Amino acid sequence: MASVNSLHSHSTGKAGWLPALLPLVIFVIAATRVPANAAGEHLHWTLPWVPSLGVGLGITVDGLSLLFVLIVSLVGAAVFLFAGAYLGDHPQRLRFYGLLTAFMVSMLGLVLVDNLLALFVFWELTTLTSYLLIGFEHHLEGARFNARQALLTTGAGGLVMLAGILMLAEMGGSSDISHLVTQADRLRRHPLYLPTLACLFAGALTKSAQFPFHFWLPNAMSAPTPISAFLHSATMVKAGIYLLARLHPVLGGTPAWMATLVVLGAMTTLWGALLAVSQRDLKRMLAYTTVMALGVMTMFLGGRTTPTLTAAMTFLMVHALYKSALFLVVGTIDHQAGSRDLHQLGGLGRVMPLTGLAATGAALSMAGFPLFFGFIGKEIMYQGALAEDLFPDFATGVALVANALMTAVAGIIVMCVFAGGLRFPGERPREAGWAMWLGPLLLGALGVFFGICPDWVGRHLIEPAVVAFHPQADEIHLKLFHGFNLPLLLSVVTLTLGVVGYFGRRPLARIIAAVEKGLPVSADGAYARLLDLTATLAEKHTRIVQNGSLQRYLTVIFVAVALASGWPMMKAGLGFGPLMAGFDAPTTVEALLGLIILAALTVVVAAGSRLLAVCALGVVGAGSAMIFLWHGAPDVALTQLLVETLTVIIVALVLLRLPPLPRPLSSPRRRVFNAVLSLAVGLVLAGWLTAVTAGDLDRGVTAYYEAYSAVKAHGRNIVNVILVDFRSFDTLGEIIVVAVAGLAGYGLIRRRT
C-alpha cells in the first residue's frame, strides 16, 4: 500500500483525459467495423517484412481480432482516463503514459497480425512493457522482484513458444496462420505434433497464468492499479487465450489438446477461486478471481463443440467488462480511503455513491444475476460445460464451484465494502473526481446493456469471433431466458451456493489457509528454488572454467589446438611417417644451423640460471637470422638481428628487477604432462607445415609485385616497395600498434613513481 501512498495526490493533473483520446479513437474506428464484420466481411492487408524468410506482415481483421481490439481499446480508454486522475502530478506520469501506450500498441499488433513470427514479436513486446509497468515503482524492492518474476516466467514461456512456432512453420511450410489452417489435418498427424503442441502451450499457459505458472499474476498486482486493470486482468493475460483460440483450428480438438487444457484449466479455476475467497487485500482477491477466470476460458478452449467455444468467448467479454471495472473501483477506494484491506473498510457506498453504483453493477454481473451480462455468460457456460467432449460432468462441476465462489466474492465486495457501517482507516473519504468513476460506471452499464439485449451481442460480436476459429459454427443463441432447463437449474444452485459461501467465508478462509500451509510445495517456493539453483550452477561452472589460473587456461587452449588440428591430420592420412618419406637431406650448413638452434632451445628449457637462458634465447634469435639470410632475405635477417638484440637487452633489464629463476614450481607429474602436451603441439604444427609446403604455391601476388615494383613504384628492392608502397597502410597500422604498445608500457611504468 506504500506504493499507492506515493501516488496519492488530490490534485487532478491538467488535461489528464487527453491520453484517453487515442484508445477512444481506435475504439470508435473498430466499432464502425462491427456490422460489416458480422456480415462476414473481413479485412486483410499484406506488406512484405522479411521477404527472405517469407515473413510478410499480414494484418487480418476477423471476428476474433475485432473482439480483442474492441476490448483493448475500450478498457484502454477507461484506464487512461482513470490514470490521469489516479496519478495526479506524479513526476513520472509521462513515462507511465508512454509505457501504457506502447503496451496497447503491442497488444493490438498481437491480435491483428496473421504471421506467427510477427505475433511472437508483439507477444514479447507485451511481456517487456508488462515488466516495465509492474516495476513502475522501481524504488520498491517488492515491485522489482515481482516485475522480474513476471518477466522470467512469461519470457521463458515465450522462448519455448518460439521453438514451437518454428517447428510448426517447418511442419506446415509457412508461419502464416491463414496458411496453417489449410494444413490442419496433416499437422495433427505429424510425428512432431506433440512436441510442437507442448512448446506452444508453454507460451500460452505461462502468459495466461495457468497452473502451475499461476503464481506470477497475483504478485504482478504490485503495479499501480490502472496497470493491473488493463494488463493483468483485461488484456495481456488474455493473449494466451487468444493464441489458444487462433491455434484451435490448426492444432486443436485432439485428445492431447483437450485433456491438457481441460485438466490444467480446471485446476487453475478451482485453486484461483478458493484463494480468492480467502484474501483480505481486495486487489489480491480480484487477482485470484482473474486467475480463476483465465482457468475457465482455458478449460472451455479445450473443447471443440460450438457451445463450449461460445462459452469461452462470451465469458471473455463478460469478464473483461466487470473485472476491469472492479479493479478501477478498488483503485478508487485505495486512492480515496487509503486502504484496500477488507477489515478496515465498510459502508463506503454512503460517501462514494457513484463508485458504489459502478462496483455494484460490475459485481452483480460477476455474480451472474439475471438481467446482467454475467447471467448470460453463466448460462452459456453451463451449456458449454455440458457439451464438452471430454469430461463434461467434471467441467460442469468445476464451473459450478467457480461460479458459486465468484458470487461469494461479489457479495464480499459489495456487502463488506460498500454496505454496512462506515469504516475507514484515515480521514473521511470523499467521492472521487469524474475521471475516476466514469470509466467503471460505463463499463458496468455496458454489462447491463449487453445483459438486456444478449441477442444483439451474440450476433454481432460473439458469433463472428467464434466463427473466426471454429468455421463450422452452428447458429449461436444468446438469450435472456432459455426456458426451464438444466443450465437454469444450475444457475439457481450457483446463487444458493454463493450465498452460503458468502456467509461461510470466514471458516472457509481458515480452512483454505490451513490447506495452503499444509501443501508440501508451493509454486512461489519452486520458483525461488529454481532461481537459487541457477545461481549456484553458474557459480560452480564459473569456479571450474574461469578459475583465474593462467596455467589452466593455457592447458585448455593447447589441448584444444592439439586435438582440433591433430585429429583431422590423422584422418586425412597426413600422419608424420608418410610426410617424412619425402625428406630431402639438408646441406652441411643447414644441418649445422639446425643443430645449433636445437641445442640453444634445450638450454633455454633446462637452464637453471636466468643469464644462461637469455644467452640461449639470443642464440636462437641469431640462428633464425642466419636462416633468413640463407634463404635470400637479407632485409629480414638484418631486422631480426636488430630486434633480437633489443629483445635480449629488454629481457635482461626486466630480469634484473625480477627474482632469480625459481626451481620449477609444478609437480614432476605435471611437468611430464606439460612435456607431452608441448611435444604434441609441436609435432602437429610441424606435420601441417610439411603438408602445406608439399603442395603447390600460387605465386600470383608475388609475380604482380615483381612485375610492377620497378615500373610503377620505381623501387628495385621488392620487399621494401611492398612495405612502403603497395601495402603502406599495413605498415601505418603496424606503426600505430608499436606506438600504442609503447604508450601503454610507459603508462604502466610511470604510475609507480
Next chain:
Amino acid sequence: MQSLLPLLVGAMVAASVYLMLCRDLIRFIFGLVLASNAVNLLILAAGRADVLSPPLIARGQSVPGQAMANALPQALILTAIVIGFALLAFVFVLFYRAYQELGTVDSEAMRTAESDPDDASAEVDG
C-alpha cells in the same frame, strides 16, 4: 632446408609451449620470445624456403631477370617481427609491474589478485 625447417619450427613451438605452461612468469616470457621467433620462421617456410637470391631488380632492368626468393612472405615477416617486438615489450613491462604489485612470479599465486577489492583499492594511488 625444405624438410628441415618445419621440424625446426615444430621444435621451437614445443619448447615455447612447454615454457609457457610453467607456472613462473619468467619462463613464460622465454616461451613468448620463442613463439614469436617460431612464427616468423613458419611464415618463411609456408612461402617456400628455397635457396635463391634476394628479391632485388638489377639496375637498368624493369623486371627481375632470374628466379628469386619470394618477396611476399619476407614483407609479412618484417611486419610480424616489428609487431611481435611491440607485443613483447608491452608484456615484459606488464609482468614486471605485476611482480611489483603482487610480489610473486608464480602465476597460480596471482589468481587471488582480483578477488580482494580492499587490498586492490589500497594499491591504487591514481
